[in-house]
Amino acid sequence: MNTKKSDFLLNPEITYLGFGSFGACPKPIFEVYQNFQRELEYEPVQFITRKGLQYLQTSKEALDKYLSCQADDLVFVTNPSYAVNIIAKSLQLKVGDEILTTNLEYGACDKTWQYYCDKAGAKYIKREIQLPIESKESFIANFLQGITPQTKLIFISHITSVTGLRLPIEEICTYAKTLGITTFVDGAHAPGHISVNLRNLNADIYTGACHKWMLAPKGCSFLFVQKEIQNNFDPLVVSWGYHSMMPSDSQFQDYHQMQGTRDFSAFLTIPACVQYMHENNWNEVNTNCRKLSQDNALRFCELLNTSPISPIHDDFMAQMCSIPINCEKPADLQQLLYNHYQIEIPVMTINHNNYIRYSIQIFNDQDDLDRLYNALHKIKESTDMIF
Amino acid sequence: MNTKKSDFLLNPEITYLGFGSFGACPKPIFEVYQNFQRELEYEPVQFITRKGLQYLQTSKEALDKYLSCQADDLVFVTNPSYAVNIIAKSLQLKVGDEILTTNLEYGACDKTWQYYCDKAGAKYIKREIQLPIESKESFIANFLQGITPQTKLIFISHITSVTGLRLPIEEICTYAKTLGITTFVDGAHAPGHISVNLRNLNADIYTGACHKWMLAPKGCSFLFVQKEIQNNFDPLVVSWGYHSMMPSDSQFQDYHQMQGTRDFSAFLTIPACVQYMHENNWNEVNTNCRKLSQDNALRFCELLNTSPISPIHDDFMAQMCSIPINCEKPADLQQLLYNHYQIEIPVMTINHNNYIRYSIQIFNDQDDLDRLYNALHKIKESTDMIF
Numbered sequence: 001m002n003t004k005k006s007d008f009l010l011n012p013e014i015t016y017l018g019f020g021s022f023g024a025c026p027k028p029i030f031e032v033y034q035n036f037q038r039e040l041e042y043e044p045v046q047f048i049t050r051k052g053l054q055y056l057q058t059s060k061e062a063l064d065k066y067l068s069c070q071a072d073d074l075v076f077v078t079n080p081s082y083a084v085n086i087i088a089k090s091l092q093l094k095v096g097d098e099i100l101t102t103n104l105e106y107g108a109c110d111k112t113w114q115y116y117c118d119k120a121g122a123k124y125i126k127r128e129i130q131l132p133i134e135s136k137e138s139f140i141a142n143f144l145q146g147i148t149p150q151t152k153l154i155f156i157s158h159i160t161s162v163t164g165l166r167l168p169i170e171e172i173c174t175y176a177k178t179l180g181i182t183t184f185v186d187g188a189h190a191p192g193h194i195s196v197n198l199r200n201l202n203a204d205i206y207t208g209a210c211h212k213w214m215l216a217p218k219g220c221s222f223l224f225v226q227k228e229i230q231n232n233f234d235p236l237v238v239s240w241g242y243h244s245m246m247p248s249d250s251q252f253q254d255y256h257q258m259q260g261t262r263d264f265s266a267f268l269t270i271p272a273c274v275q276y277m278h279e280n281n282w283n284e285v286n287t288n289c290r291k292l293s294q295d296n297a298l299r300f301c302e303l304l305n306t307s308p309i310s311p312i313h314d315d316f317m318a319q320m321c322s323i324p325i326n327c328e329k330p331a332d333l334q335q336l337l338y339n340h341y342q343i344e345i346p347v348m349t350i351n352h353n354n355y356i357r358y359s360i361q362i363f364n365d366q367d368d369l370d371r372l373y374n375a376l377h378k379i380k381e382s383t384d385m386i387f
Numbered sequence: 388m389n390t391k392k393s394d395f396l397l398n399p400e401i402t403y404l405g406f407g408s409f410g411a412c413p414k415p416i417f418e419v420y421q422n423f424q425r426e427l428e429y430e431p432v433q434f435i436t437r438k439g440l441q442y443l444q445t446s447k448e449a450l451d452k453y454l455s456c457q458a459d460d461l462v463f464v465t466n467p468s469y470a471v472n473i474i475a476k477s478l479q480l481k482v483g484d485e486i487l488t489t490n491l492e493y494g495a496c497d498k499t500w501q502y503y504c505d506k507a508g509a510k511y512i513k514r515e516i517q518l519p520i521e522s523k524e525s526f527i528a529n530f531l532q533g534i535t536p537q538t539k540l541i542f543i544s545h546i547t548s549v550t551g552l553r554l555p556i557e558e559i560c561t562y563a564k565t566l567g568i569t570t571f572v573d574g575a576h577a578p579g580h581i582s583v584n585l586r587n588l589n590a591d592i593y594t595g596a597c598h599k600w601m602l603a604p605k606g607c608s609f610l611f612v613q614k615e616i617q618n619n620f621d622p623l624v625v626s627w628g629y630h631s632m633m634p635s636d637s638q639f640q641d642y643h644q645m646q647g648t649r650d651f652s653a654f655l656t657i658p659a660c661v662q663y664m665h666e667n668n669w670n671e672v673n674t675n676c677r678k679l680s681q682d683n684a685l686r687f688c689e690l691l692n693t694s695p696i697s698p699i700h701d702d703f704m705a706q707m708c709s710i711p712i713n714c715e716k717p718a719d720l721q722q723l724l725y726n727h728y729q730i731e732i733p734v735m736t737i738n739h740n741n742y743i744r745y746s747i748q749i750f751n752d753q754d755d756l757d758r759l760y761n762a763l764h765k766i767k768e769s770t771d772m773i774f
Contacts, residue, residue, distance in 0.1 A: 009428035022431040022648055030428060034421050040605065041396035041417060044409040045731050048605075081647035085624045108647060112625040211648060218427065218435075218650040236623060237472045238499040260468035260495060261409055261598060263605040263653060344432050 005363035020359035036265035083207035093120035164320030392750035407746035470594035480507035551707030
């Protein structure tokens, strides 16, 4: 077992290649989390109305700094779906408006946009991305052809979910700005995984999960909105902060941060996450994991008689790698890998194609991928599940 | 110190009369909570997509049983404000519609209704409740006079927040039913505090907090909706369950229960809460606490030169008692009681009147109320904060 796996609470018996799904929290961060919960119970009123809010401020400042954004330009939310719902609900879509996106987005976000577009008579335009992606230039050129005079907002993943592809959002956001089109980047898989600098990114709106690659406990994510348009968005849960009796300097904070009694301890762990990544030389970890991920891609494609869905290059691939796989029952294959081989890895479908997606985190090594390779090889030889 | 206080994680140095604000979780329930969190981290994918969902089902069934409602007629939500937002967002209010409520409701709920009424051109009618309440009959007669042909929904607390009054919702819901007016009861303070039987109650919609009087950890509440109208309500966070690819028998469950990645461990603790209440003879605890609360009401009124705001009777008073208090700076008084006397108790304002509200839970005794009495007496004698 990789020594670093003991830093996590993960079952040591399982080859865990499914980090991208729900992350995993290192013990030192998890302890900070549960200690906050105990501190809340020690003095609930003081914590929820005073001390906890100071911790929240400290944690927000740590996240501001980590993501290079200005104070008060992000709020904590439970998950990126929640953030997408905040934005979509308040966007005031009109008949004929278009949201331009790709056909590789996360299904729950697609559902949200489709719901609000249907309500308004607007259109959710899923631009078809031909795989394999050949180059940044071809991707950008194709995607931007989806823009029309009706395009109100571009919604696009920083790293796609099922296909694990890093998309050239910097170029797309910069170009959209010249046209006055609002951009909203779904960075569910990005912070802690690839560099995210909100100042340089030019996205108007960005949501990211901290509970995936930033190692926070579940339920910690954020919504960033450029200051000029922050006041366009109403709270999803209207509560005390709406038309607050004690308003702060930021309506954005007041509207979205306080949403009734809840355990907000997960929001408080960012300083611990940043410290853990710093102490473990996270840039180096990212580089090593990316290399391991990329170095194995072709080998898996060969085994499965498929081809990579992008150039094997940092421009498109980081620590998640989705290999096209020919199988009829992806859920059954995933279950077999878990039950029989003790390998946790998702096998998913998008646009009628199946992918097996391995995620490489600090606790993974070549042995893990070899176990996956051998398992797939055996399944291929001995069953008709993979063809 | 009351022996039962050691069952809680509460600071033993503080006289805790503020239970009604955010509850407090007994250690055995809290351990179950944090163990679920560890179990999630042991196998995140298995927990979030399989095992945790089985626990969720078990917990929901325990809550169904505890509240005497049918299977699938309630979903877990983070807090009652969240539930009110689900309902208000989907109610499809029209110009001229009226929501009838009292002028004693929780401020965050008022804000939510006002927000959606303003959007639709509807009216949020806060029926003025004259205090003291004289009788059930007079309360009901006065409140029902607020009904007009435009009344679309009645929103009313089971137990009010600032004033701690139990309201005769059974009679109001039953009468509203004869008129075909939808009723929505805010039971934030009710379950675990007074008997809540959803089958007998006749409310169309009911929300309650489990993280207050049912002793669950923070972030555990529920929304109950009568089966016939469940499908009127869209999810507040549109996610996988909306037009689910794998629908269950209940659209209500699909729409509202799964809302993206989050730590739903608090939702799983209901069996532990019910067990704790059972093992501690909760009916008897409720009775004793109610008695202690009621027995001290007049004494505090006399000290503060005020009068009770209702008959001192189970019909109106349970384990929270709000005493009118003449003071100019309620927040300062609350802070003084905490800082100088180590007493946690809220001093709050509603309709330009101030109230000090003590909550009596299993860990409180007469000594706690005597400490409060002596502190208020001293403050009254030695400062001009209370007059």
